[in-house]
Amino acid sequence: MALVLVADDNERIREVISRVLQRNGHTVIPAVDGEAAWETVRERKPDLVIIDGVMPGTSGFEVCERIHADTATTHIPVIVVSGWLPAGSEASCATATLAKPFMPNELTEQVEQVLQARAKPAA
Numbered sequence: 001m002a003l004v005l006v007a008d009d010n011e012r013i014r015e016v017i018s019r020v021l022q023r024n025g026h027t028v029i030p031a032v033d034g035e036a037a038w039e040t041v042r043e044r045k046p047d048l049v050i051i052d053g054v055m056p057g058t059s060g061f062e063v064c065e066r067i068h069a070d071t072a073t074t075h076i077p078v079i080v081v082s083g084w085l086p087a088g089s090e091a092s093c094a095t096a097t098l099a100k101p102f103m104p105n106e107l108t109e110q111v112e113q114v115l116q117a118r119a120k121p122a123a
Contacts, residue, residue: 002027003047004026005044005046006050007033007036007037007040007063011032017081020107029046035058041076045073047118048077048079048111049064052080064078077096077118079095081097096113
């Protein structure tokens with residue numbers, strides 16, 4: 001299964017997302033904020049990043065932009081999970097978005113869709 005970075009400043013949400021992913025066979029790396037998430041992405045190169053869009057300090061949207069601007073990490077898909085999802089270009093770096101609150105099955109479906117799309121060879 002996949003190595004997934006889960007970044008959210010809310011510990012309970014981070015734990016819920018992590019448990020759902022682990023139940024589905026994924027290995028989870030938790031991060032408490034945007035800077036920790038970015039460092040982990042650079043060091044571990046996870047298969048997928050799930051990140052809260054709005055966090056103090058470096059936001060998930062900023063981390064998403066960094067991931068896709070760096071040639072070493074640009075291939076990593078990002079799911080932005082947030083209670084506030086902008087309608088404009090700020091969320092355009094995300095591979096997918098998921099609005100809070102969400103049901104566990106919605107998260108599972110979104111993760112599987114993104115991972116399957118990543119696994120398909122380019123046409």
